[in-house]
Amino acid sequence: MSLLEVKGLRRDYGALRAVDDVSFSLEAGSILGFIGPNGAGKSTTLRILATLDVPTSGEVLLDGHSLVDSPDRARPLIGYMPDRYGTYDDVTVFEFLDFFARAYGLKGAARRQRVESVMAFTGLTPLADRLTTALSKGMRQRVALGRTLLHDPSLLLLDEPADGLDPRARIELRELLRALADQGKAVIISSHILTELAEICDTCAIIEQGRLLATGKVADLLQQQEVGAAVTPxxxxxxxxxxxxxxxxxxxxxxxxxxxxxxxxxxxxxxxxxxxxxxxxxxxxxxxxxxxxxxxxxxxxxxxxxxxxxxxxxxxxxxxxxxxxxxx
CATH class of the missing domain: 3.30.70.100 (Alpha-Beta Plaits)
Structure with missing residues (x-):
């Protein structure tokens, strides 16, 4: 069984249907690129998967737990990084991550060890005593990713994680995400930077006007569209x-x-x-x-x-x- 199964997901806001009958699945250890123009329903779908919004209809199963009926059981398995995630003033990197480790219920030596482990993985150890407000955009994104990893989730939901990053920071972020997938985590990335997704994602899902138009590997998506049509190299x-x-x-x-x-x-x-x-x-x-x-x-x-x-x-x-x- 897939780690994540999305079945017939729909979300209405009055007369507006933001997500319309979206269905897909995701295996552990794989990275899915969630692609679509502005207003396509990407962020709404991710918010539902993060249990921050409730679908009008449909079902989402994460490791067999229903996000609709039993969100409290599913939340410990989810790490969500929104497209705009601020940091607090007058706190260091370590203090920021330690605060969220406490919020996740980690205690004592296990908490400190987890924070130090996440900082080492994300390359933040040399910046442990640096104020978060003094960091570059790329380093703040690393802090946000580190916060997402503290409770060791199985599913990572990343909304525009590379937005505003310079080329080096994007490459480094891509390497981190591939390492996470190699650890067995399932990753969903929403992004407008298509070349970035093509280099890291195993599969892609294309959404427009709330409807999922196609899913699969890039080569498969192209082949599906060319069936019965002229080939235009x-x-x-x-x-x-x-x-x-x-x-x-x-x-x-x-x-x-x-x-x-x-x-x-x-x-x-x-x-x-x-x-x-x-x-x-x-x-x-x-x-x-x-x-x-x-x-x-x-x-x-x-x-x-x-x-x-x-x-x-x-x-x-x-x-x-x-x-x-x-x-x-």
């Missing part, structure tokens, strides 16, 4: 233009657009982005064959091709394919 072409200027780019565009499988050509900086359109069910061999024809045409036209490559489809492609950009 993209190629990137770079030219050694030199002093020739726009004339070479324009000639390359004309040559490419004359080819039967080319759907669109767009210049992006110092490269051309070429969208092909192949028959439904086309695989890597067909994509390679079409690309070879284009490369041969460019070389035959005397164009100075210096780089020619296929662009791997990613989570952003899956998101843009699945969602419709509708406004609630």
């Amino acid at each position: 993209e190629l990137t072409v770079r030219l050694a233009v030199g002093d020739a200027g726009n004339a070479v780019w324009e000639r390359a565009e004309r040559v490419l657009l004359e080819q039967p499988r080319v759907k669109r050509v767009a210049r992006e900086g110092e490269a051309l982005r070429v969208r092909l359109e192949l028959d439904a069910g086309a695989g890597p061999a067909q994509v390679d064959a079409a690309a070879a024809v284009l490369l041969a045409a460019l070389v035959a036209a005397g164009l100075p091709v210096c780089a020619f490559s296929a662009r791997e489809r990613n989570l952003e492609d899956a998101f843009m394919t699945v969602t419709k950009g509708r406004v609630a």
Whole structure:
């Protein structure tokens, strides 16, 4: 049985249906990326999973405990980190974490040992005596994550944990989350930073207007959308233009657009982005064959091709394919 099972979750606020028949499951040791535009229902769903809101209908089971009927049994298993989590004034990192360890019922030497263990895991030990208000955004996020881990929960709910972090802090946070999953914890991350999620998540769930549109691995999501439809791979072409200027780019565009499988050509900086359109069910061999024809045409036209490559489809492609950009 999955650690977390969400069945037919619905949440209404008057006439507004914020969450509409959402169902998914999550295994221990896995990371789920929860993706959707603003107002899609991500934060509402996470608040329900954190037992901070009550669904209008539906069921949520965490390790067999109902979050609706028995929230007190489920709460010790949940660690929730909201998208905006402040710290208290005039307290050090250790004091802040120690306060919450006491709130979780930890006592004596076991409490101190747990706080020190969490600080070591999150890299906060050198900052134990630093005031929380004097920390950088990345370090404050580490403190918030540490607070979430104090009671050793099985399920982590993280709402926009990388928001506002610099690149190094994001990489470090990603490493921490992967380490937590390796320890057997299930993690749900809500984020707008799709490239970040693609690098860390095992599976993704895409939600729009409160409805869950697709779940699964990124490759599976893309494949699901392409069943019965034309396959549209993209190629990137770079030219050694030199002093020739726009004339070479324009000639390359004309040559490419004359080819039967080319759907669109767009210049992006110092490269051309070429969208092909192949028959439904086309695989890597067909994509390679079409690309070879284009490369041969460019070389035959005397164009100075210096780089020619296929662009791997990613989570952003899956998101843009699945969602419709509708406004609630």
